Amino acid sequence: MAILEIIDVPHPTLKMRAKEVAANEINDDLRRFIEDMLETMKEAPGVGLAAPQVNVSKRILVADPSSEDVAYGPMALINPEIIEMSGENCFEEGCLSVPEFRAEIKRSKRVKVRYLDIWGKEQIIEDEGFLAIILQHEIDHLNGITMLDHVSPMKRMMYLKKIKKIQKKEKQAVTS
Numbered sequence: 001m002a003i004l005e006i007i008d009v010p011h012p013t014l015k016m017r018a019k020e021v022a023a024n025e026i027n028d029d030l031r032r033f034i035e036d037m038l039e040t041m042k043e044a045p046g047v048g049l050a051a052p053q054v055n056v057s058k059r060i061l062v063a064d065p066s067s068e069d070v071a072y073g074p075m076a077l078i079n080p081e082i083i084e085m086s087g088e089n090c091f092e093e094g095c096l097s098v099p100e101f102r103a104e105i106k107r108s109k110r111v112k113v114r115y116l117d118i119w120g121k122e123q124i125i126e127d128e129g130f131l132a133i134i135l136q137h138e139i140d141h142l143n144g145i146t147m148l149d150h151v152s153p154m155k156r157m158m159y160l161k162k163i164k165k166i167q168k169k170e171k172q173a174v175t176s
């Protein structure tokens with residue numbers, strides 16, 4: 001297993017719509033990659049991770065809501081698609097690709113998601129708690145949307161300015 005490098009905004013991969021995984025792509029190599037994603041999420045630590053965040057533009061996400069909801073453990077979803085949503089929820093979120101940023105994001109309360117499991121079998125998962133929030137956040141990533149797209153242009157601009165300064169400093173620290 002390997003820890004993958006997580007990319008930060010404003011990396012262009014985070015703005016792209018990720019590609020569907022074809023049925024013949026679901027093999028041992030892909031399952032190894034998903035293991036690495038799970039390991040990377042755990043190490044970060046985070047409760048969700050989408051493949052574009054490790055610079056792989058494919059429709060794959062991993063999630064682990066067990067810190068807030070013991071009904072679930074770590075899971076992987078391929079080609080997830082929200083097929084039903086209802087209600088409203090507002091929750092303070094963070095993102096591994098948007099360091100040092102938190103914001104209250106309005107989302108649906110309940111979602112029903114259809115996806116393929118790591119064996120290529122179609123599954124459906126339904127939740128109206130913490131997992132519902134994670135799934136919506138990670139599916140956003142698969143569509144090239146980050147938390148920054150949910151906040152006001154002013155807040156986004158101020159954050160991008162701040163992070164540019166931090167990234168510049170980090171680069172200097174590495175090279176000097």
Ligand code: NI
Binds near residue numbers: 094095096097137141
């Ligand atoms: Ni995120």
